[in-house]
Amino acid sequence: MGPTQLQLCILVAILAAISLVYSQTTPLFPVACELNVLIVLDRSDSVKGGFNKSRKFVTDVSEELQIGPDKHRVAMVVYSGNSYRREILPWNFAKTNEEFVRITNGLRAIGGTTNTKKALEVALDLMQQRNRSIATLVLVVTDGRSAVDPKEPAQRLQRELNTWVFAAATGEPEKVDRRELLDITGNINHIVMHSGRELATDITRRLLREAQERCRPTTTTTTTTTTTTPPITGCEIDLVLVIDFSTTTDPIYQMYKSMATRLVDALKIGHRFTQVAVVTFATVGRTRVKFNLKKYEKKEDIINAINGLKSTGGTTALGEGIKAGLTQTDEKEGARPGIATRVMVVFTDGWSNKGPDPGKMAKEALQQQFELYSVAIKERFPNSVTVNNQTLQDVAQDGAHFYDERTYNYLIDRIRQRNLPCMNMS
Numbered sequence: 001m002g003p004t005q006l007q008l009c010i011l012v013a014i015l016a017a018i019s020l021v022y023s024q025t026t027p028l029f030p031v032a033c034e035l036n037v038l039i040v041l042d043r044s045d046s047v048k049g050g051f052n053k054s055r056k057f058v059t060d061v062s063e064e065l066q067i068g069p070d071k072h073r074v075a076m077v078v079y080s081g082n083s084y085r086r087e088i089l090p091w092n093f094a095k096t097n098e099e100f101v102r103i104t105n106g107l108r109a110i111g112g113t114t115n116t117k118k119a120l121e122v123a124l125d126l127m128q129q130r131n132r133s134i135a136t137l138v139l140v141v142t143d144g145r146s147a148v149d150p151k152e153p154a155q156r157l158q159r160e161l162n163t164w165v166f167a168a169a170t171g172e173p174e175k176v177d178r179r180e181l182l183d184i185t186g187n188i189n190h191i192v193m194h195s196g197r198e199l200a201t202d203i204t205r206r207l208l209r210e211a212q213e214r215c216r217p218t219t220t221t222t223t224t225t226t227t228t229t230p231p232i233t234g235c236e237i238d239l240v241l242v243i244d245f246s247t248t249t250d251p252i253y254q255m256y257k258s259m260a261t262r263l264v265d266a267l268k269i270g271h272r273f274t275q276v277a278v279v280t281f282a283t284v285g286r287t288r289v290k291f292n293l294k295k296y297e298k299k300e301d302i303i304n305a306i307n308g309l310k311s312t313g314g315t316t317a318l319g320e321g322i323k324a325g326l327t328q329t330d331e332k333e334g335a336r337p338g339i340a341t342r343v344m345v346v347f348t349d350g351w352s353n354k355g356p357d358p359g360k361m362a363k364e365a366l367q368q369q370f371e372l373y374s375v376a377i378k379e380r381f382p383n384s385v386t387v388n389n390q391t392l393q394d395v396a397q398d399g400a401h402f403y404d405e406r407t408y409n410y411l412i413d414r415i416r417q418r419n420l421p422c423m424n425m426s
């Protein structure tokens, strides 16, 4: 190796070192696919309903994370004043996003003063138990009205290696003690509040999303390709449409088809957005996945495929239809577990006379983390039967997930919400 080559090597090494340091210090948010996320949540509810807002903030923001022991590991301190019980939820207390939301939604406001100093000391203890090989995001959610100055433990938190401390206030900006939030974060850019029309939630979600977009989801199985998995958009839905094609609904199945296509038409379709599978059911033996989640990437193709479906007639095996829908949790079918929201919409009159119990299968779907909707046509036609309200309600996850042709547009809107942020993406 000649001297010029040696010089070149040294130069490259120095540049590499500089860019490494640079990339570690510049990002506003830690860019890491694996992350410790420690949430310090004030539950004192000094403003009526304030805690509910903060809790909603936390669950909304969690949608940008992929919570799990190998991805985003969460811990949480929920606190108010000294004389009230603190909840200390250790690292990995939630192993999935759903579990995190369920546990967080179970938290209630309690009154009293706010002692953020003590909460941050507890947070420091939790920090000692974190996995130090990965970056840590500390998110303190409070309006900054601590009875005891939190500055000292806050500064110790800020000095922890590879750690970003953020503070978020969900209340009205003018009621927020900015000074204290600045003490907590040590950095004005790490304070998130409503600004203009933008809610603190939206700002935080955007920051997180930008950071997390660089993370490519790695699949856990070795059978699927992991080479060109695109970044997460947050708009991923694995949508399974389960349609009753038995004779009992003979005049009605065309309406199911047109409702199904209207839903598809309103969504953003694609591998990074909504993927659609269709199951039709009639007799047990005639229940099938007409196409799975990965079959079509284009909206027109899905709509054409649905329009081409023909009723087969026979008995009605509603439970079997839902069961077939559950196959669409498999990565081999194109499912994106841990990334996509699972949604199942069952179009049926609610009558079932063959196959597994629909209520039981619906429970199974909920366990598999599907959002589960039922849709019935209530209008009467010659030869049509009245709908079986009981089964329709058993099948929907609750009364609020049970629609008919008059309310169907609300269902479309509801599912579409998840795709709205991505409508202009390609």
Ligand SMILES: *[C@@H]1O[C@H](CO)[C@@H](O)[C@H](O)[C@H]1NC(C)=O
Binding pocket: 048, 049, 052, 105
């Ligand atoms: C906060 O949420 C709980 C349920 O999660 C509810 O019972 C309570 O009424 C809500 N409080 C306010 C002030 O909205």
Ligand SMILES: *[C@@H]1O[C@H](CO)[C@@H](O)[C@H](O)[C@H]1NC(C)=O
Binding pocket: 034, 070, 131, 132, 133, 134
């Ligand atoms: C910490 O995280 C790294 C990266 O995921 C992992 O390899 C390591 O096993 C973890 N350490 C502990 C003690 O869990």
Ligand SMILES: *[C@@H]1O[C@H](CO)[C@@H](O)[C@H](O)[C@H]1NC(C)=O
Binding pocket: 378, 386, 387, 388, 389
């Ligand atoms: C189901 O509810 C509709 C009104 O929502 C009613 O017209 C119909 O009779 C009910 N059917 C049964 C079987 O109870």
